[in-house]
Structure formats: structure tokens, C-alpha cells
Amino acid sequence: MELARHWRQRNARYRLEGSRHRTTGTVSFPADHGTDEEPFCLSGRGSVLTYAVVHAPSTGHEAESPYIVAIIALVEGPRITAQLTDVASGEVTMGMQVEMVTRLMADTGPDGLLLYAYKFRPVL
Amino acid sequence: MRPVYIAGIGQTSIAEHWDKTAQDLAHDAASQALHGYTGSIGAVYVANALSAALGNQSNLAPAVAAGLGLRGVETLTIEAGGAAGGMAIRQAQLAVAAGVVDAVLVVGVEKVSDVLDERREAALALSMDADWEAFHGVTVTAQWAMLMRSYMHSYALGAQAFAPFPVNAHANGVHNKHALYRFAINADKYQSAAAVAAPLGLLDCSTEADGAAAVLISATPPVAGAVIRIAGSAVASDTVALHAWADLLQLDAVRWSFERAMAQAGVERSDVDVFELTDPHAIAAILAFEAMGYAAAGTGHLLGSSGAIRPDGSTPVALAGGCKARGNLLGALGVLQIVELTQQLQGSAPTQVADARVGLAQCMSGIGSTVATHILVRDA
Numbered sequence: 001m002e003l004a005r006h007w008r009q010r011n012a013r014y015r016l017e018g019s020r021h022r023t024t025g026t027v028s029f030p031a032d033h034g035t036d037e038e039p040f041c042l043s044g045r046g047s048v049l050t051y052a053v054v055h056a057p058s059t060g061h062e063a064e065s066p067y068i069v070a071i072i073a074l075v076e077g078p079r080i081t082a083q084l085t086d087v088a089s090g091e092v093t094m095g096m097q098v099e100m101v102t103r104l105m106a107d108t109g110p111d112g113l114l115l116y117a118y119k120f121r122p123v124l
Numbered sequence: 125m126r127p128v129y130i131a132g133i134g135q136t137s138i139a140e141h142w143d144k145t146a147q148d149l150a151h152d153a154a155s156q157a158l159h160g161y162t163g164s165i166g167a168v169y170v171a172n173a174l175s176a177a178l179g180n181q182s183n184l185a186p187a188v189a190a191g192l193g194l195r196g197v198e199t200l201t202i203e204a205g206g207a208a209g210g211m212a213i214r215q216a217q218l219a220v221a222a223g224v225v226d227a228v229l230v231v232g233v234e235k236v237s238d239v240l241d242e243r244r245e246a247a248l249a250l251s252m253d254a255d256w257e258a259f260h261g262v263t264v265t266a267q268w269a270m271l272m273r274s275y276m277h278s279y280a281l282g283a284q285a286f287a288p289f290p291v292n293a294h295a296n297g298v299h300n301k302h303a304l305y306r307f308a309i310n311a312d313k314y315q316s317a318a319a320v321a322a323p324l325g326l327l328d329c330s331t332e333a334d335g336a337a338a339v340l341i342s343a344t345p346p347v348a349g350a351v352i353r354i355a356g357s358a359v360a361s362d363t364v365a366l367h368a369w370a371d372l373l374q375l376d377a378v379r380w381s382f383e384r385a386m387a388q389a390g391v392e393r394s395d396v397d398v399f400e401l402t403d404p405h406a407i408a409a410i411l412a413f414e415a416m417g418y419a420a421a422g423t424g425h426l427l428g429s430s431g432a433i434r435p436d437g438s439t440p441v442a443l444a445g446g447c448k449a450r451g452n453l454l455g456a457l458g459v460l461q462i463v464e465l466t467q468q469l470q471g472s473a474p475t476q477v478a479d480a481r482v483g484l485a486q487c488m489s490g491i492g493s494t495v496a497t498h499i500l501v502r503d504a
Contacts, residue, residue, distance in 0.1 A: 009255060030255075030256060050270040050271070050273050050274040050277070051270060051273065052269035052270045052273060052321045052322060052323070052324070053269075053319065053321060053322040054261065054262075054265075054266045054321050055319050055320055055321060055322070056245060056265060056320050056321065057242060057263070058242055058245035058246035058261065058263055059245070060246070060261075061261040064261065067261060069260065069261060069262045069270070070270070071366065071367045079368065080367060081257045081260055081262055081366065081367045082260050083260055094273075094277050105260070105261075
């Protein structure tokens with residue numbers, strides 16, 4: 001089941017919660033657990049820094065293949081690795097503006113979990 | 125610290141060894157490295173990345189040692205992803221240089237052909253950040269592809285700029301009887317190959333395969349033949365998650381480990397005669413050459429088009445076929461690189477760089493979260 005492994009990331013995966021430094025205002029994602037950090041939900045807006053189309057997937061992602069993975073520069077500063085969705089690979093461009101959506105990431109089987117998390121799509 | 129020498133080498137072919145276990149492969153390579161050696165073995169270090177994930181076997185080192193009749197010897201299994209081999213060489217160099225032991229047998233072994241591609245990709249992805257990268261379906265190949273696209277975008281290059289690296293690797297691999305692929309390719313075939321992780325195509329992606337390599341590291345050089353010394357040995361690390369790097373196209377850990385190893389060895393960039401890199405894709409070699417200062421940012425690809433990477437060039441690389449043609453031994457790669465460079469410095473390599481005296485081996489985990497660099501020197 002690995003319930004706890006996924007449950008403890010729920011705030012980050014469902015509402016893009018990271019942290020913000022109380023003095024400097026620097027935003028971190030994933031959250032920085034240092035002192036003077038407070039929880040902070042990022043806007044989910046960003047731009048595509050780079051991307052690739054995966055034709056040789058790893059276990060658990062076979063059904064989605066081919067799919068697009070990207071590094072996204074979020075407007076608050078941090079970068080994030082995530083899949084792009086609701087877009088064909090030929091339509092993705094470098095610097096494209098994207099926004100976070102919540103999507104099913106994996107189904108771990110009859111006795112397992114449905115794992116949801118962030119993906120990014122072109123801004124509607 | 126006392127000087128440390130290469131006292132024996134061995135390797136298996138890189139192939140799909142259906143009939144052999146990891147222990148069998150390790151035994152074959154280690155037996156060659158120990159051939160004719162009559163001294164004592166202070167320790168056996170075994171480098172491996174994926175046995176626990178794919179082979180139902182962790183703690184390989186005691187099994188390898190016992191198979192060699194070395195029951196009772198100190199053993200250590202070293203896992204550092206694709207940098208495991210270089211890390212094992214580093215630990216052996218430290219133990220011998222410090223005078224703790226007089227000789228360490230380092231064996232790198234990888235056994236990946238027992239599972240299908242998806243499980244292998246998932247196992248390779250263990251070297252990246254589990255929660256923030258691998259969970260999202262990113263593969264190591266896709267990470268290199270993202271770096272390649274960023275490089276192409278930053279410097280306005282087409283995919284053809286990358287072709288000379290796999291073309292060179294395959295041209296050299298033809299002559300290596302241990303290589304996985306012994307055929308030549310050309311730039312046209314490179315361009316028309318199917319996508320694996322676009323923009324990376326099939327002819328710019330290495331194949332992981334089974335095999336083992338062994339190096340006997342000793343305080344005493346062999347009684348006959350060339351005297352080859354580990355003159356520089358350094359490991360550096362970086363943030364595991366690629367997206368956390370300040371500049372995606374700067375392999376900082378490559379640069380840090382390179383600078384430390386070169387300073388130890390007391391050699392200059394121009395002194396290095398032959399290179400072996402973690403080069404599963406052209407972009408990996410290009411960014412490594414840039415990080416090491418052999419090309420300015422954005423110009424590493426010119427080392428390919430100018431011919432500098434070929435055996436008669438100024439920065440020859442992948443002489444035994446590199447990861448692309450010889451095959452990618454992952455956690456064993458760093459040990460195999462030392463075997464191949466030793467042959468270069470002995471003058472006995474299948475594709476020989478003329479009068480090679482200084483060799484550089486660089487191996488990394490994933491896209492460079494751990495990097496080991498070694499400088500071998502043939503003493504006069």
C-alpha cells in the first residue's frame with residue numbers, strides 16, 4: 001500500500017504547497033524545513049524551461065506512453081519536474097506558459113491506491 | 125600517502141549473458157585481474173548499482189570474494205548509482221594510499237538482462253529523486269533529452285550537431301571484441317533513428333547490458349610491463365534533482381571532481397591523452413567536456429564535428445566504443461573505464477591512441493549527482 005509514503009506529500013501534490021522564508025520572502029518547492037519558513041501555496045503558473053517526450057517509460061507509466069515530461073520555471077522562482085497534459089507533443093514550445101492541474105498519476109492495483117498529483121497544461 | 129598502482133585488470137564481454145549470474149561474471153573478470161598475482165589481497169570492493177533492484181541480491185561482495193576462494197577477507201559492496209565503479213576505485217585508492225592494506229581487488233558487475241525494459245528504466249530511475257522526479261514518470265534518458273533540448277535551444281543547434289559522438293563511439297567499438305555492438309553507423313542513420321525520448325533517438329542512446337570488470341589496486345607495480353599509477357582520484361556530489369540546478373547546462377560535480385583529481389595528479393588539461401566518460405548520449409560527453417574546460421559553454425559539440433574526439437584528435441574519447449557501442453555497464457562502468465585506460469597506457473588497446481601516457485576516467489550517477497574522476501599516468 002505504501003500509504004504513508006504518498007499521504008505525507010498530499011499538500012505538495014494537491015495544492016502545490018511549498019514554503020516561504022518569513023524575512024527574505026524566498027519561496028521554496030518542495031518546502032524548505034529550515035527555521036523561519038512558513039507554508040506557502042504556489043500559484044501553479046509557470047513556463048516550460050525544457051521538455052522531452054518519453055517513448056521508453058518506466059514501470060507504472062506504460063499506459064501513458066508516449067508522454068511529455070518537463071522542467072517548469074514557476075513564477076514564484078522554484079523549478080519543478082512534472083508531466084505536461086492536455087497538449088500534443090508537437091504543440092509544446094520552449095517558454096510556453098503553463099498552469100497546474102490535478103491528474104491521476106498511477107493506479108497501484110486492486111488493493112492499492114489511486115495516486116493523484118500535479119501536472120501542467122497550457123494556460124487556458 | 126604512498127603511490128598506488130594498477131597491478132592487474134580483467135573484464136568480461138558486455139552482452140546479454142543469459143547463462144551467467146552476477147557472481148559468475150564477477151568471477152570471470154576478477155580471475156583475469158588476479159592471474160599470476162601471488163601477493164595478499166587486503167580487501168575486495170564490489171561496485172554495483174542494480175543488483176538489489178533487479179537481481180534479488182544485495183551485499184554482493186562476500187559472495188564474489190567467497191567465489192574467488194577469499195573467505196575471511198574484508199569486503200564492501202559499493203552502490204552509488206552509475207558512479208559506483210568510480211567510487212569503488214576511489215575507496216580502494218584511499219585504502220592502499222593510506223597504508224591500511226597493500227592491495228584491494230575492485231570488481232564492478234552489473235546484471236540487467238533478466239528483466240524487461242520498463243523495470244530496467246524504473247531501476248535506473250532509482251538514482252534520481254524518488255518523490256520529485258521519478259514519481260512523475262521521468263527517466264534518466266528523458267533527463268538527458270531535456271538537457272539536449274535546452275542545449276539545442278540555447279545555442280540554436282539541430283540534432284545533427286550531436287551525431288559525431290555516437291558515430292565515433294561505434295567506429296571505435298568495431299575493433300573491441302568485448303563490445304556489445306560492433307558495427308559502424310553514420311550521421312544519416314543517426315538522423316533517421318526512432319525516438320526514445322525526443323529529441324534523443326535510438327542511435328544516441330546507450331544500451332545497458334550484463335558484464336563485469338576487475339582491477340587489482342596495489343602499493344606495488346607489477347613486476348613486468350608498463351608502470352601505471354593512479355595519480356588523481358576525486359569524488360564530488362551535487363543536488364539529486366535536476367530542476368534544482370542553477371544552470372541546467374553546467375555539470376558542476378563533473379567540474380569539481382575533475383579539478384580536484386587534476387590538482388592531485390599535477391597534470392594540465394593538455395597533458396591528458398585519452399578520455400573515458402559516462403557518455404550514454406552525445407549531450408553527456410559534450411557537457412562533460414565543457415565542464416572540464418576542454419570547450420567553452422556552447423562549443424563542446426565542435427569537438428565532435430572537428431574530429432577532436434577521434435583516436436587521432438586532441439581529446440579522444442570512447443576508444444573501446446563508449447557507453448553507446450561497447451555498452452553501458454552502469455555501476456560497473458567506472459571499473460571498466462580503468463581497465464580500458466590501462467590498456468591504452470600499456471599500448472595494448474584495440475583502438476589505440478598513439479603513445480598515450482595520461483588517461484582520464486569520469487563516471488557519474490544519473491545526470492551527475494555523484495561524479496568520480498580518476499587520472500592514470502604511465503610512469504617512465
